[in-house]
Amino acid sequence: MCPLDIKLHYVENGDPSKPLMIFLHGFPEFWYSWRYQILEFSKDYWCIAMDMRGYGHSERPEGLAPYKIELLVADxxxxxxxxxxxxxxxxxxxxxxxxxxxxxxxxxxxFNQLIILASASREVWNTEVWENPIQRRKSWYVFMYRFPWLAEYMLQLNNLAIFDRAMLVPGKDSVTPEDIECYKYWFGKQYAFTPPVNYYRANFVYDMPNNQPNGNVPMLVIYGEKDAYLELSLIDRMKKRYGNIETAIIENCAHFLQQEEPQKVNKLIRDFLSKTNSS
Known part of the structure; x- marks a missing residue:
């Protein structure tokens, strides 16, 4: 059991006697977004891809308080x-x-190692969104998600067309219409979008202290060159915040990079693991 007796669902693959590798998905996803990585890394790791609270088969508590980041971390x-x-x-x-x-x-x-894809710490994102007007424009949806029911209504329009627009990439076949149907199956359920959107509602702040991280964890940060939601300048802020960090940008790739360019992402991760495991 986890905080508040939350039941969490996960998919596993690989030998449980091997080192543990855990995958955390983003919004609006579930464990399935890691299908390429689970197959690749289960050769050497015990792979666990979880549905975070409020997603997929995991429990969906009501209200905003259960989605505070402290509880998500504790999960x-x-x-x-x-x-x-x-x-x-x-x-x-x-x-x-x-x-x-x-x-x-x-x-x-x-941690043994930490790999971050198309993301940043809250402190880094918060600073960037208020100091960089381009990032603020890219993050318009974060502000919209704060309104009751508006986000759920917008995300469900036109048979959940948000998944077709965000994940299908012309000329690439790593994400198929059949994959999109998997997402629509879960997010087409009644109230399925409310818990994920509550992550934004429960954790939005106008200002937050720039608490400094502890420890020295080998870290890899990968962005897609064409990310519609994140400015590449976030990478520089991540470098200033964390020591022992490597970064990479995948050309001609958007936000859902582990699905769009799985071979490139997997190679970057494997190369990073090879170096840091032997160090």
């Missing part, structure tokens, strides 16, 4: 313990990355 920390481990390699995308960065800041001893 991951407690899952690691429930799996009988003290450390893991964590791979996280989008909202999963915000949670992972906070976990790394508070409990650095939890």
């Amino acid at each position: 991951v920390r407690d899952l690691i313990r429930q799996l009988g481990r003290e450390k893991c390699t964590l791979v996280a995308h989008d909202w999963g990355g915000l949670i992972a960065c906070r976990l790394r800041d508070v409990y650095p001893e939890t």
Whole structure:
């Protein structure tokens, strides 16, 4: 069990005797967004791709308080313990990355390595969104999501067309219409969007202290060159905040990079793991 007795669903693959690798998805996703990485890294790791609270098969508590970032962080920390481990390699995308960065800041001893895709710490994102008008424009939806029911209404329009627009890439076949139907199956359920949107509502702040991270965790940050939601200048802020960090940008790639360019993402992760495992 996790905080507030939350039941979390996860998919696993690989040998449980091998090192633990956990995957945290973003918005609006669920464990399925890691299908390419689960297959790739289960050769060498015990892979666990979880549905975060409010998503997929995991429990969906009502209200805003259960989606505070402190509880989301505790979910991951407690899952690691429930799996009988003290450390893991964590791979996280989008909202999963915000949670992972906070976990790394508070409990650095939890990590062997941390890989962040298309994300940043809350402190870095908050500074960028208020100091960079381009990032503020790219983050318009974050402000819209604060209004009751408006986000749910907009996201469900035209048979959940948001998934077709955001994830299907002309000329690339790594995300198929059949994959999109998997997302629409889950998010087409009644009230399915409210818990994920509550992540934004519960954690939005106009100002926050720039708390400095603890520990020295090997960290890889990867962005897509054509990310519609994040400015590449966030990478520079991440470099200033964290030591022992490597960064990479995948050309001609957008926000959902682990699905759009799985081979490139997997190679970057594997190269990083090879270096940091031997160091």
